[in-house]
Amino acid sequence: MKTKTRILVVDDHQLVIQGILCSLKEVGDFDVVTTNNCDEAFSLIKSNVKTNPFQLIFTDLSFDNLTEDTNLDGGEELIKAIKNNDFDIKIAVITGHTETNRVFNVINNLKPNAYLLKSKCDGTEIGFAIKKMMTNDYYYTHEIHQKIMRRNIIQIQMDEVAIHILKELPNHPKIANLEGIIKKVDGTFLKLRSIETKLSNLRIDLNANNNTDLVLKAKELGIID
Template sequence: MFTKVLIADDIDFNDLGASQILNELDVHEIQYAKYCDEALLKVKKANLDGAPFQLLISDLSFKEDHQLNKLNSGEELIAAVKKECPNIKIIVFSIEDRAHRIKLLFDGLHIDGYVLKGRNTIYELKRAIQKAYNEEQDNISPELLYLLQDMTTTEINNYDVQLIKYLSKGISQENMETVFKEEGISPNSKSSIEKHINKLKIYFKANNTVHLVSIAKDLGII
């Protein structure tokens, strides 16, 4: 079983539930972080000390307060942690139940498990930790499995999401090629980008790119 685990969550009650499970599983060292930046700092320090964390359990939403942070979401934290510690196992522990967001966590950030906070939280979290340790597949709360069968979820990939995100930031279709090349995103040719945007507009029945971004926000894609 894991011996060193980090819990990133800004609510004490959730920390207590997760720590209860880890204690039952005889995890020797458990650390906590209420901010994403704090969590990343703990990961970096553990690496420098030669005693890296083996598992990160993270929420997705962190409420803003007086403290300024560079990382403000679970997705940003997970991406940063993966760069620092590629072999760490990651379980998301959240109330988020939108299929697109969950699928992108598995496909884009390669998380090792997803637990929906709810009535069966304790049992499901314990099961997810054991599955992550044993490197088992389909490590997700049972009530969410049907969401991932949604046709829209399976047909929208990470590239499409990046494209819509940049459109939502005001990057025009004409300037997208330059931005994608700078960011190392491919395909990045003008024709490929136009083709993907047209595909998305047809798929979502959007009248224009503004309408496309609005639909994507409503569906929780971005």
């Protein structure tokens, strides 16, 4: 008799859990356990690792049911704990978070096997993600994949001069004030016309309407703080 794939679902909203359970039923016959907090999730993984281990976990990133006694205050901390203990379990994030900087940091630093969005996830996509994860592959829903690709492309295009301009821009009411502040790689100061050209190119790259929008998008992408 074939052993069922064991899945742990972690979310603090019961309606979300029910939705994920329904989607899982559409695509396979799994042994599914649910919990609404990360501490219990980690305890379940740890206590079952030798007897009846989980192969997959679906977890949100943010939890609203934290207390003073909470040790793992969110999905990111749970993922870190799993990886620090070298548990052999595939990790899928299923969340509402689409902020480019947070998405990039989660994927770049924690390397989950999948990143799904609650609002756009159905049985077909969950089934596809499970197949990918079970073959040691990765799956990011289309919107997340596009964000990561764009973030990586922009990161490659950014140089020290561009980042310096973006950091200084909010501190000065006029672009002309940046002349005498922004330096080229050789240490000489950038002329006003060159600064304006650089800003124009940055607005195109980040699809920004103006310099204020440019700074906001640079922050959202995590290019500047």
